Amino acid sequence: MQTRKIRNGIVVSLIFAFVVMLVIALYADVPNMLAAFAGFHWIYLPVILGLTLVNYAGRFVKWSYYLKRLRIVVRPSISLLIFLSGLSMAITPGKIGELLKSYLLRQYTDAPISHSSPIIVAERLSDGLAMLVLASSGLLLYRFGLQLMLPLLIVGLAGVLVIQNRTLSLRLLRICERLPFLGRFAQHFQAFYESAYTLLQWRPLLLAVGIGIVSWSGECLAFYFVFRGLGIAASMDLVLKSTFILAVSSLVGSASGLPGGLGSADGSVLGLTRLLVTSSSALGGAATLLIRFCTLWFGLLIGVGALITLRTVPALKAVPRERAEADRLPDSQSLSIAHQSNADLSSVSATRGE
Structure with missing residues (x-):
């Protein structure tokens, strides 16, 4: 993993984020926006952050389900920290930094990155389909965004159909094997495809989308309470509008490929x-900055904390597989293995001496 490039990308993203927030503040008129913040009912903040955590909890359930589908076994506490660590990469371009989760899984389970990385793809795809479902009522009511959402739906479903068609997919893989550059990675492509095929069959896909609808509803309700905190009257219409705005903006941000959807999601x-x-x-600018802090930046802080925990707590550090297996053996077995290894080495040396 090219950590230096990712680190530099994060620094650039942070600078870009500051510029975006500055532009929003200037657009909203700083004094008026500060007055809106001053009038915010901060009693809603724990509710907003709690609903964001509901989203993360649902997504962790889906993460655990995908690990089980691919038969990747890891301690629940480690699995949770790996999942949360991925949130620290939210502001990498196209969220490519979320491959950190596959990198960490390899450290703890020896699962190849090509085997586990389709989980990232399946997460993004199922989340996108879930957001399309959440946005559908607004698409019908407000007639906005259909031109963008329909192509995303078509591309997503087309990708699923290609993966589910093993004959076509295996033929494409054989073509890649014969190409000069891609042929070197044929084995990795094959492993990636087999995992993707397991995760993107209709039953697990529909289950993942269902989990996504429930989990992302948490953040949509969080946005509703942001509006309530700013003094906007409660109504069912406000719930629908909050859901529509957050779902469409998240999809726009994902489609843009910009780090964390910076600029594109905020502008939407x-x-x-x-x-x-x-x-x-002023109210629009305050609502935008509040929901972005309580989702994107709140998640990023949690992710950084989880990653630091994994790296610094001795009991949670990854142990090489060979050493871990030796540690699990009784002392007598460990000594027996050591004696056997010495005997094998002596035999090899004697053979060479002859």
Whole structure:
């Protein structure tokens, strides 16, 4: 993993994030936006953050299900920390840094990255389909965003159909084997495909989408309480609008490929909030910054904490597989293995002497 490039990318993303927040603040008129923050009912903040945690809990359930599907066995506590560590990579371009989860899994289980990385793809795909479902009511009610959402749905389903068609997929893999550059990675492509085929069959895919609908509803409700905190009257219409705005903005951010959807997701939240909820630029800017802090930046802080925990707590550090297996053996067995190894070495030396 090219850690230096990822580290540099994160630094650039942080600078870009600061610029985005500055632009939003200037657009919303800083004094008026600060007044909106001052009038925010902060009693809603624990509810908002709690609903964000509901999203992470649901996504962890899906992560655990995918690990089970691929028969990757890891301690629940380690699995949770690996999953949360992936949140620290939220501001890498296209979330490519989430491959950190596969890298960590390899350290703890020896599962090849090519075997576990399809989990990242399946997570993104099922989350995207779940967000499309959540946005569907708004797409029908407000007639906005259909031109963007329909191509995303078609591309996603087309990818699933290709993966599920083993004859076609294996033929494409054989073509890759014959190509000068790609042929060197044919074995990795094959492992990646087999895992993707296991995860993206209709039954596990529909189950994952169902889990995604429940989990992402948490963040949509969190956005509703952001509006409530800013003094906007409660109504079922506000719940629908909050769900639509957050779902569409998340999809726009993902489709843009920008780190954490910076700029694209923020702009979508701000624009749709002013279009559907309030004409006040100050309230729109405050709502945008609040929901982004309570989702993107809150998750990033949790991810950094989980990654630091994995790296610093001695009991949680990865142990090489050979040493771990030796540690699990009774002392007599360990000595027996050591004596056998010495005997084998002596036999080899005697043979060479002859």
